[in-house]
Amino acid sequence: MSAAPTSATEPQAAGMPHGRLREPAHRVSPRAVRYWTVNSLIGGVVTWAVLFAVAWFLPEGRWWSTALVWLFVVVMAVNVVEVVLEPAIRFRRTRWEVTGARVFVQTGWLSRDQRIAPLSRVQTVDTHRGAVMRLYGLANITVTTASAAGPITIPCLDSDLADRVTADLARITGQARGDAT
């Protein structure tokens, strides 16, 4: 017996006016743009160096070395886009919110990932500061639940704000009992 493909795109039922999730309220720290740029730049410079080095030693005149060089050019162009465009777009699209005992986070620049977890089901709250992040005074908060599919990362918050949010989250989740499964 197969699932009869009745239409799932019928007009919305009355009393259910909302057909999609809104964006979370808060943006991340504006310094995140610079952090992401620097991050992509580091990766981009390394990639460019490696590709140039490889291209230098490719034999001339073979069809496959020409093809490889073109591939390299594409990769390098993607790198440039990542440095120039991605951080700004990512900043506009990355949002977070803690509301009504839920964590709600949206990430991604071309794709979009919206994650929701009730605080009653949160097991751990971590903050993480990488070396470059510390230069910019940023921190990630990761909230994990009992599901391996459910960890939620709020990226690139202002360091002080991250500490406050972590403390708040820890306080709220510490009140919940049970094994959060």
Added chain:
Amino acid sequence: MTVPDLPPPTGAPVVPAADPGPAVPGPVAGPPVPGGTGQWQRQSPRMLLVHPVRILGSFAVPLLLAMFGVGRGDDGGPWWLLVAAAGAVIAVLAGVASWFITRFRFTDEQLQLRTGLLSRRILTAPLDRVRSVDVESSPLHRVLGLAKVKVGTGVDSTRIELDGVSREQATELRTFLLRRTSEENAAPGPDDATLRPGDQPAGPADASGTPYPQAEAELARIDWSWLRYAPFSLSSLVVVAGAVGVLSQVGDDLPVDQVEVAQDAWAWVVAQAVLVLLAMVAVAVVVGWVVVSTVTYVLTWWNLRVVREGQGNLRITRGLLTTHSQTVERAKVRGARMGEPFLLRLVRGAELTAIATGVGSGGTVKVLPPAPRQVVTDVGHELLEETGALTMELTGHGPRARRRIHLRHQWGTLVVAGLLAVPTWLTDAWWFDRLPGWGPVAVLVVLGALNAVVADSAWRNLGHGLTERHLVVQTGAFVRTREVLEVAGVIGWVVQQSFFQRRRDLCDLVATTAAGPEQVTAPDIPVDAAVRLARRATPGMLDDLLA
């Protein structure tokens, strides 16, 4: 709790495993602890026999190789005997050491297991968190009247293994460990169903709250007429393919080229009857498939009984040589998965797996072998304690999802055809100029048609639904899989949209859970349908998050 009391934000568990507060309603006056409280116990002395045999078994292949290697040498003689003797001595010593070192005990709150010679480890399981107990006996264990007990908790995905307890002790342990948990849950205490402010499920709440004082009820028992479904399970095909591979390896190693008669015979066969040979191989594979699958089926599912115990816990016993007895706490059975591989679908068969928390990695317990679909749905509904989830009509994901799935499946076609087109049409290097000019077009057409069939089947199988207590998602092209998850077990939602999905207003809706594979995904679902499904499944969880 004030702010200075907070744990530092280091990632330490915020919900402590053993909450010392008033949450735990004191030690439960359960049945007496097997072997007494606080006493370190060893495995049964009979384990001293198991260890050497098992270690010899793991040494068998290298030992055999060593024997052959040494035995083939010209000076032959007693060398391989020495090697064998050394192996045996090492095995016995290691076995004794392992028996001597491994101990376990029960405290009032914990089960503790101590192992390790050089790096000593103590594994613990909080007794009030025990969710599942598996008792397993290999043939060797059974000869000696022993069993291996695996204890799963909701805290950790690894399980504690007590190997080598006597069979009576294993049964005793099983009752002791799980009765303790059920009493804990029956008490009006930290029942997790009452502690979710944001997501009270619709309808009757978590099953763990309701008492379940009933007699033991049998849900299913092996019916040997099901054996006809054995060859239709794909897993056995894998086994046979592996066996054929191994055999062909061995065949290569046979010194055929040294035997002229064989060589002549081979040449004659090749010359006369390649087709006959191929047919014979095909027949051999099919016969092997049927035999292997049937034997595996019998070995695995011998004496299968699925039982709902007096307190509602689920117990599954099975096995001909190695016997398994798996018991899962009732409240931790979070759902079911019905799998219908392509071949099994042709004969109206299906398989059933339970999705649970705290049953080890994977989180699934096989409940039924390939069996008639009717039986699978009936037992599945008993398992879920709700009728309908496995038989209901599902809502499809609509024409946009269909276009999306078709396009995604054709990417592979384009890539393969493109990879073939470049050398065929653009270069004359090497042997590429010998490739036929129509090759890429043929590949494009044939592969495209195949992928279209697969994509359409994937779309037709795709669907979602919601019963009063369960979320239902069906996916798969070759293996149709229907996953049913208790909505009370949903601990969060993820709405994922790739770039292309955003353009079509589709998304992958992921319900995260602690049970089973820890997520249930409804792929390529229209965004409004996804939001509606999530809102109805967990009322409140999405409130004021909507646009």
